[in-house]
Amino acid sequence: MTRVSDPSAPRIAIVGATGAVGNTLIDLIEKRGFRYRDIHLVASARSAGTELNVDGESHPVRAVDEFDFSTVDLAFFSAGTEASRQWVPRATAAGAVVIDNTIAYRMDPDTPLVVPQVNAHELDRRPRSGVIANPNCSTIPLVRLLKGVEQRWGVRQAVVSTYQAASGLGHPGIDELKDASRAALDHPDETYPAKEFTPSLAFNVIPKIDRFLDSGFTLEEQKMLQESRKILGLPHLDVTTTCVRVPVVNGHSEAVWIETHGVVDRTELVEVLAGLPEVTVHDRESRHAFPTPATVDDPDRVHVGRVRVNPNNPRAFWLWLVADNLTIGAALNAIQIAEELVERRTL
Incomplete structure (x- = not known):
């Protein structure tokens, strides 16, 4: 168990918890023993009510438009660029530090863009924007x-x-590649109705x-x-x-x-x-x-x-x-940023 009563451990939220990167974040929190005082799983309204396990405990997924960010110290955002643009300002205004996994804030001069093995010194102080950007997966x-x-x-x-x-587009990308590949094998003369990848990524x-x-x-x-x-x-x-x-x-x-x-x-x-x-x-x-x-x-x-x-x-x-790309290129880099913030007492 990495949930602790230590007041120095952060209260955390994962926004986009039901997505591919969010799932990987949960796995890495367990695997790396990232200590937290409380955890909240957050996603879009359509995912609200879903139950996910963290460290053997079941947690309900909450709708982002109803979530109170003043209850957390650190929020991971992996719900897409538009969601970050809409909800990150609300999180930082409530006092949370945000680690954002989208393009929304990467080139903002008040937001450090961090790979801990390269420029961890950027985490010595709390960013003026309240946001630390996670770089592109490549x-x-x-x-x-x-x-x-x-x-x-x-x-x-x-x-x-x-x-x-294909996982660069999350669960929808993975599912479409698998479905399109099966369709191409079973019906090679038919065109698969691609949505995530145009043209179809199957055998392409x-x-x-x-x-x-x-x-x-x-x-x-x-x-x-x-x-x-x-x-x-x-x-x-x-x-x-x-x-x-x-x-x-x-x-x-x-x-x-x-x-x-x-x-x-x-x-x-x-x-x-x-x-x-x-x-x-x-x-x-x-x-x-x-x-x-x-x-x-x-x-x-x-x-x-x-x-x-x-x-x-x-x-x-x-x-x-x-x-x-889901670990090194996204969730692991985000967790390592969080570990550095805790170690440097930046939160």
């Missing part, structure tokens, strides 16, 4: 690796292709995530540039990305090309990456080893493989990374 594992490379060699440019799973890849911008890039691609710069404190960092949705249930992958200011030795590079917090380099012992979304065995780590220094440009290298 940005988080990328900046965790870029941090180590920047400290050793400096980063000139990163070129990234992402391969993002879609080189578009989020809406197109006037630049021709998508919002997802712009997020990775802007967020990487803010988290790393490198306002001129050059990150360019193509974001692709792939027919994988869970687990995002990225092929990353990094150009540095210094000459890179592969052996040293592997040791630098392996020395980063919660990173596993699969080809540290054998260059033929690599991670995939289906084979990684620890969702709480960033998995790296295919580390290759370019023989024609020793200041550049490739790597392949895999990270569980």
Whole structure:
């Protein structure tokens, strides 16, 4: 049990508790033993009354439009951007610190954008906005690796292709991929009525995530540039990305090309990456080893493989990374932010 009577333990709310990230947050609270004095599960009115278990205790889900945020010290928001825009101001006005898992506040200058392994110092003080933003699910594992490379060699440019799973759109995305895949196998001549993914993601890849911008890039691609710069404190960092949705249930992958200011030795590079917090380099012992979304065995780590220094440009290298987007890319980062807030007594 992680529910305690200690007055220093926070009273917490999970807004979006019935969603994929909310479910993962609950699992991680139990797994990591995150101590809380009280917990409230919150979602939209249509989910109100649902019962969910936390640490073996049943808790009713409450409707967000009726919830009193003055009863909590810390609120996790994972109910979508519009819900955050509507309800986060109400939560902060009531005195709660919010950890928000949407794009709503990420680029707000009064809101820190935090990956604890990279810029935990941002949590030394309570943010002026009352909000700490959780970055994009593909940005988080990328900046965790870029941090180590920047400290050793400096980063000139990163070129990234992402391969993002259906769970990036939560339970609806997962369900549609499974249903569409079955339909495509059973009725290959018929068109599945796609809703979450257009065209259908079944046996397909879609080189578009989020809406197109006037630049021709998508919002997802712009997020990775802007967020990487803010988290790393490198306002001129050059990150360019193509974001692709792939027919994988869970687990995002990225092929990353990094150009540095210094000459890179592969052996040293592997040791630098392996020395980063919660990173596993699969080809540290054998260059033929690599991670995939289906084979990684620890969702709480960033998995790296295919580390290759370019023989024609020793200041550049490739790597392949895999990270569980519901944990590393969302819920785990949020819980680690909360753990830091408690440790630093920022709440």
